[in-house]
Amino acid sequence: MRQTKIICTIGPKTASFESILKLARLGMNVARLNMSHGDYLWHKRVIEAIKAINKKGDYSIAILLDTKGPEIRTGDVKSEIKVKSGDRFIFTIKKSVTYKANTVEVNYDDFIKDVAVSDVILIDGGTLSFKVIEKTKDEVITECIDGGIITSRRHINIKGKSSSQPTITEKDWQDIYFGIENNVDFIALSFVKESGAVEKLKEYLKKKKSNALIISKIESAFAISSLEKIIEVSNGVMVARGDLGAELPIEEVPLLQEKIVNLCFQMRKPVIIATHLLESMIENPTPTRAEVTDIFLGLKQKADALMLSGETAVGMYPFKSLEVMSHVVENLEKKIFSKKINFFSFPSTSDSKIEIAKAASFLAENLKVLAIVVFTRRGYMASLVSYFRPFVPIFAFTNMSSVRRKLNLFWGVIAFRIEFSKDPEKTIKKAIEILKEKNYLKKNTQIVVVSDILIEKQYVETIQIRKIS
Numbered sequence: 001m002r003q004t005k006i007i008c009t010i011g012p013k014t015a016s017f018e019s020i021l022k023l024a025r026l027g028m029n030v031a032r033l034n035m036s037h038g039d040y041l042w043h044k045r046v047i048e049a050i051k052a053i054n055k056k057g058d059y060s061i062a063i064l065l066d067t068k069g070p071e072i073r074t075g076d077v078k079s080e081i082k083v084k085s086g087d088r089f090i091f092t093i094k095k096s097v098t099y100k101a102n103t104v105e106v107n108y109d110d111f112i113k114d115v116a117v118s119d120v121i122l123i124d125g126g127t128l129s130f131k132v133i134e135k136t137k138d139e140v141i142t143e144c145i146d147g148g149i150i151t152s153r154r155h156i157n158i159k160g161k162s163s164s165q166p167t168i169t170e171k172d173w174q175d176i177y178f179g180i181e182n183n184v185d186f187i188a189l190s191f192v193k194e195s196g197a198v199e200k201l202k203e204y205l206k207k208k209k210s211n212a213l214i215i216s217k218i219e220s221a222f223a224i225s226s227l228e229k230i231i232e233v234s235n236g237v238m239v240a241r242g243d244l245g246a247e248l249p250i251e252e253v254p255l256l257q258e259k260i261v262n263l264c265f266q267m268r269k270p271v272i273i274a275t276h277l278l279e280s281m282i283e284n285p286t287p288t289r290a291e292v293t294d295i296f297l298g299l300k301q302k303a304d305a306l307m308l309s310g311e312t313a314v315g316m317y318p319f320k321s322l323e324v325m326s327h328v329v330e331n332l333e334k335k336i337f338s339k340k341i342n343f344f345s346f347p348s349t350s351d352s353k354i355e356i357a358k359a360a361s362f363l364a365e366n367l368k369v370l371a372i373v374v375f376t377r378r379g380y381m382a383s384l385v386s387y388f389r390p391f392v393p394i395f396a397f398t399n400m401s402s403v404r405r406k407l408n409l410f411w412g413v414i415a416f417r418i419e420f421s422k423d424p425e426k427t428i429k430k431a432i433e434i435l436k437e438k439n440y441l442k443k444n445t446q447i448v449v450v451s452d453i454l455i456e457k458q459y460v461e462t463i464q465i466r467k468i469s
Contacts (some may be wrong), residue, residue, distance in 0.1 A: 001393055002330040003337070003412040004298075005029040005305035007064065007272060008322060010046050011037070011313025017049040022319055023312065024059045027326040029408040030186070031061050032307065035175040036068040047182045054405070060415065062186065062405040064215065065179040067172040069190025070165030072156040074123070075105030081150040089130055091121065091140040091156075104150060106140075110164060111156075115140050120159040123150060125246045129159075157246035162222040167197035176201070180210045185405045188215040188238055193222035195229040202233070211402055215272065218260055219243035231263055236270040236409065238307070254297075261301040268354075268387045270409050273298040274307035278325060282315035287324055295328050299336050302389060304411045337391040341365055346388065356450060356461050357384035364390045364448045367465065370441060371395055373431060375420070375451040379403040379410075381461070385450065386410040395440065397431045424451060432468065441468050 007030040090103040121130045130142035219240035245253045264271035311321035343362045371393045374382045382396035396415040407415040421427045435441045452459040
C-alpha cells in the first residue's frame with residue numbers, strides 16, 4: 001500500500017461530484033481548494049460534493065483551503081500580449097483600463113515602492129522576465145529579457161524580493177472565515193514570512209472555535225531566516241517551490257527543500273512538497289524522467305505528502321496524472337523503505353508518548369508484524385507512529401470524523417472512525433473485525449496495538465502484541 005499521501009487541487013476539470021469521486025477512487029487523500037480562483041458558490045459546491053462522498057463511508061477526503069495571500073498579479077487584458085526580448089514594456093498601477101500596447105495593469109498599489117531600477121520582474125515564475133530601467137509615479141518601465149505571451153491575471157514576482165504586503169490580506173480573512181463556516185480541515189497560509197502571522201491565525205481559529213490545522217506555505221525569501229520558529233508554531237508546512245524559485249536563485253530551491261523537509265521531520269510536523277511535480281502532464285499523457293526523479297527525491301527526503309496543482313485542476317489528463325503519481329510513489333517506496341530502520345538514530349526523549357510510538361514501530365519491524373493498530377482520540381499518537389516511518393500500515397481508529405480526515409495528511413496512516421466502548425477490549429476487537437472484513441489482516445499473523453486503557457479514571461497508554469485468529 002502507498003504510504004506517502006497525495007493532495008489534488010480541484011479545478012474546472014475536476015469540480016463535479018463524479019470527478020471528485022473518481023479522484024477518491026484513484027487515491028486522492030486531500031482535496032485542495034485554491035482561493036486564488038473561483039467564487040464562494042463554486043467552492044461551496046465542491047465542498048458539498050466532497051462531504052457527500054465522505055458521508056457514504058468508503059472515503060474520508062480531507063479539505064485543504066489554500067489562501068491567495070499577498071499575490072501580485074497582472075490585470076485583465078483585452079487579448080493576449082506577445083512580448084519579444086528587447087521590447088519596452090510597462091507595468092502600471094493606474095486603474096483605468098486603456099489596453100495600451102505593451103502595457104499591463106498591476107493589482108498592487110505599492111508595487112512602485114517595492115520595485116527598484118535594475119530589479120528583474122518575473123511573470124509566472126520566470127516564464128517571462130523584464131529588467132526595470134525606469135520608474136515614474138504610477139509606472140514601472142522595463143525592457144523584456146525573456147519574451148512570451150501575457151494573458152489576464154498572471155502571477156508576478158520581483159526576483160530576490162518579497163512583497164511588503166501583510167501575510168494575511170483582507171481577502172484571506174474572508175476566505176478563512178468561509179473555510180471555518182464550511183468546516184475545512186486545513187488552512188494553507190500563503191507567503192508566510194514570520195511566525196507572528198501563524199500565531200495570529202491560531203488565535204482567530206481558537207476564537208471561532210475551529211479545529212482547522214494551519215499549514216504554513218514556505219514560498220517567501222523573507223521566511224528563510226525564521227524557518228524553525230515558523231515550523232514550531234505551525235501544524236504542518238508546504239514547500240511551495242514555484243514562488244520560492246522566483247524569489248530565490250533557482251539552484252537554492254532543492255537545497256532549501258531538503259532543509260525544510262529535514263526540519264519538519266525533526267520537529268515531527270507533516271510536510272508537503274508542491275509545485276511542478278508532474279507539470280508536463282498538464283499537456284502530455286506521460287511525465288518526464290526528470291519529474292519522476294523529482295518524486296523520488298521527495299520520497300527519499302521523507303515528505304508526508306506530494307501535491308498536484310494544475311495537473312488535476314486544469315490539465316488535459318487530471319486522472320492519469322493521479323494514477324501516474326500513485327503508481328510511481330507506490331513502486332518507489334518499496335525500494336526506498338525496504339531497509340531496516342535504525343531506531344537508535346532517533347534521539348531519546350522524556351516524552352512517554354513519543355517513546356511508546358518508537359517502541360511500537362521498533363516491535364513492528366523486529367517481529368515482522370502485519371500492521372500497527374493505533375487507537376487515538378486527537379490523532380496525536382497516530383502522528384507520532386507515522387514519524388518513525390515503520391514500513392507496515394498504520395491503522396488509526398478514532399471516534400472523531402474530523403480527526404479521521406486530518407490523519408489523511410500523515411505518512412502511512414489509514415484512518416477509520418468507530419465509537420469507543422468503555423471496555424477497551426471491545427473496541428480493539430471491533431477494530432480488528434473491521435480490518436479483517438476489509439482484507440487488511442490475515443489469520444495467524446501478528447499486529448502491534450497501541451491504545452489508551454481506562455484505569456481508575458485515567459487513560460494509560462499500552463503496547464500489545466496480538467495474534468489474529
